[in-house]
Amino acid sequence: MLDTNGNYRGYVAETYDIWWNGDTFFDTQFYKRLMDEVPGMALEIGCGTGRLLLPYLSEGYEVEGVDCSDEMLDSCRKKAAEKDLSPVLYRQYMQELDLPKKYSTIFIPLASFMLVADRNEAMQALSKLYAHLEEGGQVIIPLFIPQNANKKEWTAAHSGKRHDGSDILVSSTSSIHLHEQVQTKIERYEIIQGHSLVETKFYTMKLRWYYKYEFTMMLEKFGFHDISIYGGYDGQPMNDDQTFFIFRARKQHG
Ligand SMILES: C[S@@+](CC[C@H](N)C(=O)[O-])C[C@H]1O[C@@H](n2cnc3c(N)ncnc32)[C@H](O)[C@@H]1O
Known part of the structure; x- marks a missing residue:
């Protein structure tokens, strides 16, 4: 039985949209731009209450969602119904991802990949991501190194x-x-x-958390290539002072 790390239930799930209220956020355009560059079906992992997923669906993007929290998914479904949207949502852990489709883009916003705190499970999650990508598809994984966290x-x-x-x-x-x-x-x-x-x-x-060479090697281990590291949602390359960064990597064409 996997741990629901982060406890996205109870008050955490109930209040999520109080803190994240709106249709456009600092990362909204970024994922759209990358989805436009690799057209096809997309998958948001850890989609939560649909902060990004629902506006993307409203705009006509083909995006499905995965989350391990029933309460976050229930809230997403409720909001979707109010907007006349019918998202395809799966209740799964990313480390056990097992879906009937492959995707051109898989993205994991707000550094939720870091919630897979067990190292072996994180490796397992990367192999599942790779298996669920179309040839030439991309993963987008934001990460950060905690600062002043003690x-x-x-x-x-x-x-x-x-x-x-x-x-x-x-x-x-x-x-x-x-x-x-x-x-x-x-x-x-x-x-x-x-x-x-x-x-x-x-x-x-x-x-x-991960460092850049470590995470690059992890991605390479599972066959990812064309690895880029952006320093933010403007898509500029990461510089040495940045502690927030976004990995983008592709699955090789067969
Ligand atoms: C910070 S929220 C992000 C929600 C949404 N992506 C957003 O940007 O607003 C993290 C989400 O990841 C989900 N989550 C945490 N660990 C997960 C796992 N191992 N597999 C799938 N989802 C997970 C949580 O239930 C929660 O809904």
């Missing part, structure tokens, strides 16, 4: 209003396991009604 204190991350009018306050703390390249992040969700704290819930997530 914090003892709790830092307020964001706050918002829930559907019942109560307030929600999210704080986080984090630690790193340097040579394992794993960050453990704990998020605390506090529900406040009036002036009373009525509930506190904690969620733990582990994120595995």
